[in-house]
Amino acid sequence: MYDAVEVARILDILGNRNRRRIIELLRQKPCFVTEISDTLMISPKAVIDHLQMMEHEEILSCQTDDRRRKYYFLENDILIDISLRQVHLLAATEAENEDENEQLRNAVSLLGRMIQAHDRILENLEHINHDIETKIDDIARNHKDLFRSEREITIIIALSHDHLTFGQLEQVTEIPGTDLSEILERFEQKGIIERAEDNYTLRGVHAK
Numbered sequence: 001m002y003d004a005v006e007v008a009r010i011l012d013i014l015g016n017r018n019r020r021r022i023i024e025l026l027r028q029k030p031c032f033v034t035e036i037s038d039t040l041m042i043s044p045k046a047v048i049d050h051l052q053m054m055e056h057e058e059i060l061s062c063q064t065d066d067r068r069r070k071y072y073f074l075e076n077d078i079l080i081d082i083s084l085r086q087v088h089l090l091a092a093t094e095a096e097n098e099d100e101n102e103q104l105r106n107a108v109s110l111l112g113r114m115i116q117a118h119d120r121i122l123e124n125l126e127h128i129n130h131d132i133e134t135k136i137d138d139i140a141r142n143h144k145d146l147f148r149s150e151r152e153i154t155i156i157i158a159l160s161h162d163h164l165t166f167g168q169l170e171q172v173t174e175i176p177g178t179d180l181s182e183i184l185e186r187f188e189q190k191g192i193i194e195r196a197e198d199n200y201t202l203r204g205v206h207a208k
Contacts, residue, residue, distance in 0.1 A: 043161035
């Protein structure tokens with residue numbers, strides 16, 4: 001039985017929409033960080049932060065496959081039973097009923113506008129995703145001397161989301177450490193990325 005503090009921590013975890021989405025995804029199957037990031041469209045760094053928090057609470061666990069890639073799975077699922085207790089109130093007056101009806105109409109109207117805005121955002125997002133894929137293809141095709149494999153493009157995509165440490169890049173891209181060091185050094189020499197303390201970033205993208 002969980003005590004009040006433990007319940008509060010779990011509710012804090014579930015209070016974040018992206019953590020709820022990650023849990024729902026892992027209910028279907030174990031996933032690598034890149035799978036979670038690509039499927040849910042969350043930056044790799046944010047995914048790692050969410051995973052580490054839930055792993056600390058023993059909600060998730062991880063293992064490595066034969067290629068030494070780390071994948072995550074649900075160790076303890078969260079099931080919450082919510083009961084509604086009916087409260088009997090005195091009969092409302094006609095004025096109170098009308099006020100409630102007006103609030104309902106306003107809430108439904110607002111919901112409709114929110115859904116329409118959501119649909120427009122999704123439509124724009126599809127166009128943006130198409131443009132991103134086109135730009136990735138252009139970069140890979142026009143700079144074959146620099147990007148020698150698809151996994152090197154993966155580094156650029158990961159750093160486009162946010163600055164990452166070497167360990168985070170290794171986890172997100174699933175590139176062995178020795179190979180990753182060589183690629184990052186080459187990218188630094190070409191002026192594509194830069195290193196500040198322990199973080200790597202694309203030049204000019206995440207400047208503060």
